[in-house]
Amino acid sequence: MAFSLAWETNHEAHALAWYLDCFTGNLAHSTDHATSTMAHATSTMAHATSTSAIGTTLVHDIDLVIGISTCASNILICAIMSLLVSYLPYYLIILLNKMK
Numbered sequence: 001m002a003f004s005l006a007w008e009t010n011h012e013a014h015a016l017a018w019y020l021d022c023f024t025g026n027l028a029h030s031t032d033h034a035t036s037t038m039a040h041a042t043s044t045m046a047h048a049t050s051t052s053a054i055g056t057t058l059v060h061d062i063d064l065v066i067g068i069s070t071c072a073s074n075i076l077i078c079a080i081m082s083l084l085v086s087y088l089p090y091y092l093i094i095l096l097n098k099m100k
Helices: 001-099
Strands: none
Touching: none
C-alpha cells in the first residue's frame, strides 16, 4: 500500500513537473515568436519607410531634372525664336534685293 502510494505520488509529481515544463516551454516559445514577429514587423515598417523616402527622393530628383531640362529647352527655344525674329527682317530684305 505504502509502495503503491509512493509510486502514485511520484508519478503525479513527474506528470505535474512535465506539464509545468511543457507549459513554460510553450510560453517561452510563444513569447519568443511574438517578439520575433514584432521585431520583423518593425523592421519591415522601417524598410518600407526607407523605401518610400528613397522613392520620394528619386521622384523629386527626376522631377527636378525634368524641370531643369524643360526650363533649358524653353530658354533655348526663346533664344532661337528671338534670333529668328531679330534677323528675319534683315534676311528678308537681302532675299528681296537678290530677287530684283
